[in-house]
Amino acid sequence: MQISPDVLFTIAGFNITNTVVTTLVTDAIIIVIALAFKRVLSLRPGMFQNAVEAVVDYFRGTTEEIAGSRVSFIYPWVVTFFLFIVVSNLAAQLPGFESIRFITPHSGEHGVPFLRAATSDLNLTLALAVVSVIVTHYLSVKYTGIKAYVTRFITFKMFPIFLFVGILEFANEITKFISFSFRLFGNIYAGERMMGTMYGLFPVILPVPFIALELMVALIQAIVFAMLTMAFMHIMTDKSH
Numbered sequence: 001m002q003i004s005p006d007v008l009f010t011i012a013g014f015n016i017t018n019t020v021v022t023t024l025v026t027d028a029i030i031i032v033i034a035l036a037f038k039r040v041l042s043l044r045p046g047m048f049q050n051a052v053e054a055v056v057d058y059f060r061g062t063t064e065e066i067a068g069s070r071v072s073f074i075y076p077w078v079v080t081f082f083l084f085i086v087v088s089n090l091a092a093q094l095p096g097f098e099s100i101r102f103i104t105p106h107s108g109e110h111g112v113p114f115l116r117a118a119t120s121d122l123n124l125t126l127a128l129a130v131v132s133v134i135v136t137h138y139l140s141v142k143y144t145g146i147k148a149y150v151t152r153f154i155t156f157k158m159f160p161i162f163l164f165v166g167i168l169e170f171a172n173e174i175t176k177f178i179s180f181s182f183r184l185f186g187n188i189y190a191g192e193r194m195m196g197t198m199y200g201l202f203p204v205i206l207p208v209p210f211i212a213l214e215l216m217v218a219l220i221q222a223i224v225f226a227m228l229t230m231a232f233m234h235i236m237t238d239k240s241h
Helices: 018-039 047-091 122-144 146-151 161-201 209-234
Strands: 007-011 016-017
Touching: 007 146, 016 146, 018 047, 018 122, 047 122, 047 209, 122 146, 122 161, 122 209
Parallel strands: none
Antiparallel strands: 007 016
């Protein structure tokens, strides 16, 4: 499996890759889950409602514990990132990923995978990182004020020490794009390569433990991305920092 996603077809000059198709499938799954949850919502919750509420309560409780009153505008972003990433990661373990092939003019007789984990595409993980960082800075300006926001990076108090600290802070914000995107991409892409190798060598029994490992990695990476977003939003919207 190559690093870049495979182009399946083109619409109005835009390339539609297998990761784009998977992203749309992920969105559809989330919408179906939301509609199903709304339909079964009851004062006497069943297993499905309990599972969804457990996830929601966990992230809301954790965000409130760390960010306090700012939970109202931080929590929606945290749970949104988690749901999209975890559904995308887990969906890649379903039958049909990598095995259903699509014939393109340049694919050869074996074709290319019609579906591929969306988070194994660096374009998507970078887009998630960009959204996370930009929204964090937007919330910082909105809730701390433009003056407090600017002085995080540019200040002439105790010159030149604080100015140097501000430059380091700015560099740290830039590196978030790299750390966010490559951490998620690297773990999911490496997992796909490993699973492809295991299925090729031992298609029946041996891959089972690795599937369990990949399910755990899928969950952990979603939690890590969501929690780091929450932590950075908390720091950047805290006037005392």
